[in-house]
Each structure stands twice: as structure tokens, then as C-alpha cells.
Amino acid sequence: MTQVGDGGRVVIWRWSDRSCHVAPRIRVALRCTFRELRIPDKVIEDAVMAAWELTANSLEHARGPYEMRLLREGPSFVFEIEDSDPRLPVMQSSCTSRANSSAELTERGRGLQIVDAFTRGRWGFRPSGSEKKIAWMAISVTVDG
Template sequence: MTQMRDSGQALIWRWNDRTRHAASRTRVALQCALHELEIPDETVGDAMMAAWELTANALEHARGPYEMRLLRKGPSFVFEIEDSDPLLPALLSFRTGGVEADTELPERGRGLQIVEAFARGRWGFRLSESETKVAWMAISTAPED
């Protein structure tokens, strides 16, 4: 069961490089947490897709241990995935007005476009207090304007 701590933070799951079936178990843990915290159903699918993109990047580009969290920020939540890599990635600008129909997309980095679209620019990377990388994104539970 996912419960918010007094700090407004919920630990969803911790795992390491030896955890069997980590990808599928991570998705299940996240989906259960989103439902338990009563994030609206219409938000859960997109939140899952965007959060999975950040998680998949951590699994592909960094070593464990990993930790997945949700933090309550007023009526919304912040999803975080922490890995052991101290290097923050260089980000391409996704805020340039979109991609033209005849523009060829790069082979890598498309997942971050999903995160950008879902989080509407409210996502990024930061260093934790222990100098490890944290990828984060906002999950708005308020109706869109």
C-alpha cells in the first residue's frame, strides 16, 4: 500500500541491477501507487507513459540502486526516479514550437518528447542530496484550462 509520509512523499519502490523483471514490476508498482493516491483515471494512462520514459532512461543509462517516489505538491504530484549516476544529461530544447511534419526525428530522445508533452515543460533532472541523479516530472491532477 502506498502511503504519503508526513513530508508529503510516498516511496513507491526500490530495486537494484539484480532485481528480476524490474521493468514490469516497476510499471505495476507505479500504476498501483497512482490509483491508491486517487490520481484521476483520465490522468493515470498518460502519467504512466511519461513516468515510464524517465524510468526506462534510468534503467538504460545508469546503474542502480534505483528509487521511485511520488511527492504531493498541493493538488498535484511530482514523480521522481533516482539512480546512482551523478551526471545530469544535456537536454535538447523541446520547447521550440514542435516538430515539422517533414522533419526526421532522431533515433534517440523521442521518449523525452512524451514527457515534455505530458508534463507541459514541468520536468527535468537534478542532483539529490547524496549527489545522485533524479529525473522528475509534474503530474497535474487539476482539470486543464
């Protein structure tokens, strides 16, 4: 059973550029970890989708090795994906503006719009030591409604 104590973290999965069948394995690892941590079912599917979008962004724009992890922050969690590319993305206004309609979205940046909507703007990128960066997002485990 996966357990994260207060202020603790759990590594969900590590892989390299040579790993096979990464996408389905990532989604399964995320879903299993979220269930083991008793994140409410109503939150899990959206959390998996948003975490996958951040991970897919790393897979497309960075290089491995990669590491996914969760950190407890009070009643919530922070999902992180670390990759081996120190460059922080330049955020375009269309990726961070919730005012855009779906008709105005370009072909690129839709995944980050999903992350922004799910987290209500609580996500971003930060450097991680030398030659690495972290994409992160907050996961609220309270269910509205």
C-alpha cells in the same frame, strides 16, 4: 493503502541492477500507487507512460540502486526516479522543443518528448547528494475537458 500527506512523499519501489523483470513490475507499481492516491483514471495511463519513460532513461543511462517516489505538491504530485549516476544529461533542443513534428524526431529522445508533452515542460534533472541524480516530472491531477 498508500497515503501522502501535504508535503509528504511515498516511496513506490526500490531496486538494483540485479533485479529481475523490472519493466513490468515498475508499470504495475506506478499504476497501483496512482490509483491508491486517487489520481483520476483519465490521468493515470499518461502518467504511467511518462513516468516509465523517465525510468527507462535511468535504466539505460545510469546504474542502480534506483528509487521511485511521489511527492505531494498542493493538488498535484511530483514523480521522481533517483539513480546512482551523478552526471546530469545534456539536453538536446529536439528533446525540449514542442515545435518538432513527429516526422522530425530522431530515433533517440522520443521518451523525453512524451514526458515534455505530458508535463507541459514541467520536468528535469537535478543532483541528489553525492553520486546520485534525480529525474523528476510534475503530474497535474486536474483533468482538462
